[in-house]
Amino acid sequence: MYVLYPLIMKTKYTSIIDIAKQLNISKSTVSRALTGHPNVHAQTRKAVLDLAQQMDYQRNSLALGLTRHHTNTIGVLVPEFMSTYFPSVILGAQEVFQAAGYQVVICHNNESYDMEVANVKLLLSYRVDGIIASHTKETRNFDHFRLVQRHGIPLVFFNRVSEELNVPNVVVDDYSAALEAVEHLIKTGRRRIAHLAGPDSLINSRLRRQGYLDALKKHKIPIDPGLMLSYDLTIEKVRIYMKHFLELPAPPDALFAINDPTAIAAMEVVKEKGWSIPEDIAIVGFSNDFSAQLVFPRLTTVSQPTLDIGRESARLLLQELQSGAKPDYTNRKAPCVQLKTKLIIRDSSVRKPVVKKKGKK
Amino acid sequence: MYVLYPLIMKTKYTSIIDIAKQLNISKSTVSRALTGHPNVHAQTRKAVLDLAQQMDYQRNSLALGLTRHHTNTIGVLVPEFMSTYFPSVILGAQEVFQAAGYQVVICHNNESYDMEVANVKLLLSYRVDGIIASHTKETRNFDHFRLVQRHGIPLVFFNRVSEELNVPNVVVDDYSAALEAVEHLIKTGRRRIAHLAGPDSLINSRLRRQGYLDALKKHKIPIDPGLMLSYDLTIEKVRIYMKHFLELPAPPDALFAINDPTAIAAMEVVKEKGWSIPEDIAIVGFSNDFSAQLVFPRLTTVSQPTLDIGRESARLLLQELQSGAKPDYTNRKAPCVQLKTKLIIRDSSVRKPVVKKKGKK
DNA sequence: CTGTTAGCGCCTTCAG
DNA sequence: CTGAAGGCGCTAACAG
Numbered sequence: 001m002y003v004l005y006p007l008i009m010k011t012k013y014t015s016i017i018d019i020a021k022q023l024n025i026s027k028s029t030v031s032r033a034l035t036g037h038p039n040v041h042a043q044t045r046k047a048v049l050d051l052a053q054q055m056d057y058q059r060n061s062l063a064l065g066l067t068r069h070h071t072n073t074i075g076v077l078v079p080e081f082m083s084t085y086f087p088s089v090i091l092g093a094q095e096v097f098q099a100a101g102y103q104v105v106i107c108h109n110n111e112s113y114d115m116e117v118a119n120v121k122l123l124l125s126y127r128v129d130g131i132i133a134s135h136t137k138e139t140r141n142f143d144h145f146r147l148v149q150r151h152g153i154p155l156v157f158f159n160r161v162s163e164e165l166n167v168p169n170v171v172v173d174d175y176s177a178a179l180e181a182v183e184h185l186i187k188t189g190r191r192r193i194a195h196l197a198g199p200d201s202l203i204n205s206r207l208r209r210q211g212y213l214d215a216l217k218k219h220k221i222p223i224d225p226g227l228m229l230s231y232d233l234t235i236e237k238v239r240i241y242m243k244h245f246l247e248l249p250a251p252p253d254a255l256f257a258i259n260d261p262t263a264i265a266a267m268e269v270v271k272e273k274g275w276s277i278p279e280d281i282a283i284v285g286f287s288n289d290f291s292a293q294l295v296f297p298r299l300t301t302v303s304q305p306t307l308d309i310g311r312e313s314a315r316l317l318l319q320e321l322q323s324g325a326k327p328d329y330t331n332r333k334a335p336c337v338q339l340k341t342k343l344i345i346r347d348s349s350v351r352k353p354v355v356k357k358k359g360k361k
Numbered sequence: 362m363y364v365l366y367p368l369i370m371k372t373k374y375t376s377i378i379d380i381a382k383q384l385n386i387s388k389s390t391v392s393r394a395l396t397g398h399p400n401v402h403a404q405t406r407k408a409v410l411d412l413a414q415q416m417d418y419q420r421n422s423l424a425l426g427l428t429r430h431h432t433n434t435i436g437v438l439v440p441e442f443m444s445t446y447f448p449s450v451i452l453g454a455q456e457v458f459q460a461a462g463y464q465v466v467i468c469h470n471n472e473s474y475d476m477e478v479a480n481v482k483l484l485l486s487y488r489v490d491g492i493i494a495s496h497t498k499e500t501r502n503f504d505h506f507r508l509v510q511r512h513g514i515p516l517v518f519f520n521r522v523s524e525e526l527n528v529p530n531v532v533v534d535d536y537s538a539a540l541e542a543v544e545h546l547i548k549t550g551r552r553r554i555a556h557l558a559g560p561d562s563l564i565n566s567r568l569r570r571q572g573y574l575d576a577l578k579k580h581k582i583p584i585d586p587g588l589m590l591s592y593d594l595t596i597e598k599v600r601i602y603m604k605h606f607l608e609l610p611a612p613p614d615a616l617f618a619i620n621d622p623t624a625i626a627a628m629e630v631v632k633e634k635g636w637s638i639p640e641d642i643a644i645v646g647f648s649n650d651f652s653a654q655l656v657f658p659r660l661t662t663v664s665q666p667t668l669d670i671g672r673e674s675a676r677l678l679l680q681e682l683q684s685g686a687k688p689d690y691t692n693r694k695a696p697c698v699q700l701k702t703k704l705i706i707r708d709s710s711v712r713k714p715v716v717k718k719k720g721k722k
Numbered sequence: 723c724t725g726t727t728a729g730c731g732c733c734t735t736c737a738g
Numbered sequence: 739c740t741g742a743a744g745g746c747g748c749t750a751a752c753a754g
Contacts, residue, residue: 013488013512015731026741031733039739056511061486062423062432063731066746073483082449082651087442091471098476103483106467110452115459122434122464125422126487150417151374264655290443294625296657376747387725392749400723424747427730 014055022055023047034059065127074317075123076106077116077133079160083261084290085306086134089158092310093132100318102129111233113138120144130154130321132313135162137199137233154320158313160202168320170312170337174204177302177341178211178256179218181284184300184343185254186219188350190282194227194245194252196238196262205230205258208286212256227252238265246273246281254282254349260289263299267348282349297347305339312337375416383416384408395420426488435678436484437467438477438494440521444622445651446667447495450519453671454493461679463490472594474499481505491515491682493674496523498560498594510690515681519674521563527690529681531673531698535565538663538702539572539617540579542645545661545704546615547580549711551643555588555606555613557599557623566591566619569647573617588613599626607634607642615643615710621650624660628709643710658708666700673698 016034020027025044033040033048034057040048051057065071074097078086094104107123109115116136121144123131130153133145142165148155149167157169185193195212198205209228216223226248231237245252246269257263263285270277277283277297285292288303316335377395381388386405394401394409395418401409412418426432435458439447455465468484470476477497484492485508492509495518503526509516510528522530546554556573559566570589577584587609592598606613607630618624624646631638638644638658646653649664677696 013731016733017731027731028733028742029740031731032740035733041739044739056508058482058485058508058512060427060488060731061483062426062488063746064486064733065423066421066427066731066748067733069746081442081451082445084443087448090442090469094469094471103479104468105483106469107465108451108455108467110455118464121419122422122466124419127421127423147417147419151419291652291655294652294657295655374747378747388747389726389749390724392747393724396749402723405723421747424730425749427732427747428749430730 013060014052014057015060016057019048019051019055019057022051069127070129071127072101073103073105073126073128074314075119075126075128075131075133076104077119077123077131077135078106078108079111079116079134079136081108083259083287085159085287085304088306089310089313092307093314094310095307096311096314096318100314102318109136111136111138113141117144120148124148124151124153128153130156130317132156132158132317134158134160137201140201154317156313156317156320158309160204163203166334168316168334168336170309170316170339171204172304172309172339172341174207175211175214177286177343178208179215180211180343181286181300181302182212182215182256183219184345185256185282185284185349186215186221188282190254191221192224192227192250192252193221193254193256195229195256196241196258196266197228197230198233198258199230208258233258233262235261235265238262239269242266242269243273246270246275252281254284256284258286260285260287260292260299260301263301263348264291264295267295267299278347278349278351284349288344292344293346295348300346300349301344303342303344305341308339312339374421375413375418376421377418380409380412380416380418383412430488431490432488433462434464434466434487434489435675436480436487436489436492436494437465438480438484438492438496439467439469440472440477440495440497442469444620444648446520446648446665449667450495450671450674453668454675455671456668457672457675457679461675463679470497472497472499474502478505481509485509485512485514489514491517491678493517493519493678495519495521498562501562515678517674517678517681519670521565524564527695529677529695529697531670531677531700532565533665533670533700533702535568536572536575538647538704539569540576541572541704542647542661542663543573543576543617544580545706546617546643546645546710547576547582549643551615552582553585553588553611553613554582554615554617556590557602557616557618557627558589558591559619560591560593569619594619594623596622596626599623600630603627603630604634607631607636613642615645617645619647621646621648621653621660621662624662624709625652625656628656628660639708639710639712645710649705653705654707656709661707661710662705664703664705666702669700673700 016027016030020030030048033045081087097104107119109119113136142162145165155167157167161169197209229241255266257266263283267283270281285299285301288301292299292301377388377391381391391409394406442448458465468480470480474497503523506526516528518528518530522532558570590602616627618627624644628644631642646660646662649662653660653662
């Protein structure tokens with residue numbers, strides 16, 4: 001494919017040469033003045049800075065990256081941002097990166113593997129100094145991430161991490177959190193607990209499922225394979241599977257959902273059928289999305305420290321960046337940070353003890 | 362400030378020179394083979410392509426941008442993404458940009474003006490080919506956007522547009538939408554309608570407020586200035602102001618909120634006070650965020666075609682890009698696209714006629 | 723079809 | 739304190 005690009009060279013950016021000419025000095029001096037090098041006469045520096053300002057000088061990162069081999073920029077790779085999870089993580093990460101003097105560039109792939117690969121290459125070609133990422137639900141081949149490592153640029157995974165890649169990562173204890181959530185259901189009297197699991201390509205999906213299974217085992221509740229379904233995280237599938245559950249001869253009396261959007265979509269189906277939550281069926285989600293406290297009844301869920309996940313990912317990356325160590329981890333185990341979750345019990349799993357009602361005014 | 366960067370040049374990227382040497386040909390030939398130039402012997406091309414693959418060759422966009430003067434990259438600037446509005450717009454925009462062969466880079470500033478300025482300069486220094494943006498609520502000085510125009514790079518505003526800048530933009534008819542929403546409240550019998558408006562720095566905030574005022578005027582409802590408050594879009598303020606409203610000697614019987622998060626926070630306050638929605642007070646929001654259909658009662662709101670807003674913004678930018686016209690709009694009015702909104706009436710403003718109840722099973 | 727040369731904008735020696 | 743020269747990786751124009 002040979003693409004002809006239209007020449008969009010309109011108003012020329014001013015370069016250091018332009019301002020060097022104006023001032024009748026060499027471009028080296030201009031460069032030094034601009035970058036804050038100590039060996040420049042104060043007067044010269046001022047002249048340069050003033051003229052630069054006046055001429056709208058905008059340093060060319062492309063050229064800079066070309067010589068410097070690094071750009072002071074970090075790439076962030078996320079699969080989606082329709083839930084509040086990733087936006088919030090990004091917020092936390094950005095906070096730390098900015099404080100460290102790094103700019104952040106975000107790439108979003110809408111759960112598309114091809115897009116993810118393209119974005120990784122884009123970031124690589126931008127010569128970002130590091131990348132933090134959560135892969136798509138489609139990602140089974142991690143070669144593009146290996147490429148990142150081979151280029152020696154630090155990489156940190158969060159949330160959706162990879163087992164086959166030795167990459168620093170920050171996660172929560174999905175297994176224990178799921179176990180605790182399901183135990184909560186068991187302790188509140190539920191016995192036929194269904195689980196809507198995510199795709200096997202996601203490690204936290206597998207871990208949460210294992211937590212679910214082990215909770216049942218621990219409490220000697222027989223496992224009914226018919227009550228456990230893996231799906232692709234699309235809302236349509238939730239509806240189909242949930243309807244299926246409810247129409248079972250022996251329907252579940254509780255649902256543990258892989259995440260909050262799933263739980264919420266499931267609640268919708270339950271309500272449409274005219275069942276009551278939590279009386280007829282209890283629902284528990286995962287992540288404590290913003291919407292979890294909004295739905296009616298309010299959703300019991302596992303809260304994740306999203307801001308901290310972002311912050312920790314950033315710190316981990318910064319650490320790699322500063323250590324200057326070879327980031328291929330051939331000789332060492334990549335560091336892994338595990339953050340705490342918290343089960344938030346709301347109305348979707350436990351009946352409210354008392355309903356207070358005040359009159360108007 | 363003179364910062365010393367650690368030399369992070371680890372595994373060297375392979376360049377066309379490396380592969381030229383290996384193959385004992387010139388780098389021009391390699392370049393031609395790689396870019397798909399027709400004048401290359403098929404055999405040579407294959408050799409180059411194979412070796413490139415084998416050596417993890419990753420074309421250096423920096424160098425490319427340096428020579429080509431454009432980067433095939435678009436910058437997207439958003440103030441926040443805690444509501445579903447901006448994520449959804451980005452989704453739509455990305456769809457169009459990708460189809461046109463552009464990569465998208467997102468910058469997020471968390472409503473900080475300084476951050477916005479920094480991000481604009483970053484994008485400029487990256488030499489992006491175009492920018493679509495929604496400014497922060499703090500932005501009153503648009504010099505950084507003027508800078509973009511002066512550099513001749515196309516710019517499109519969406520949602521939060523600027524009056525003092527002649528920039529193509531895509532918006533909805535905030536005024537009429539607000540008017541319709543408030544008329545809905547009036548027609549369903551409300552008379553003391555409060556309004557929580559956004560800051561004056563946001564044009565759509567001003568337009569929605571005007572729609573509110575004109576709806577009252579049109580229906581000869583006296584305007585009570587005490588029922589209208591502008592605030593900074595933080596949840597804490599919503600709570601304070603809403604409490605204030607409810608404690609008024611003559612409290613409002615309806616609220617028109619600048620956006621859905623505001624409406625939802627207000628509902629929370631109402632519920633805490635023990636009042637019923639919509640019986641005691643009706644609530645109407647704006648934008649039809651994902652959460653609008655989740656809250657209880659479900660929120661009446663004005664739906665915005667967020668995906669289309671993104672798509673249209675992208676199309677507008679592409680158009681500017683292709684026209685190659687000087688994007689300073691000194692001689693012409695910048696194009697403006699206005700998209701349709703739709704009032705979605707839900708339970709927060711109108712009592713449900715019948716409550717159907719089915720038994721279990 | 724292929725090699726040579728020049729230059730994009732910047733920084734970094736190396737000499738003054 | 740400042741200038742000259744070289745090079746980062748790539749493409750484009752000009753010769754073959």
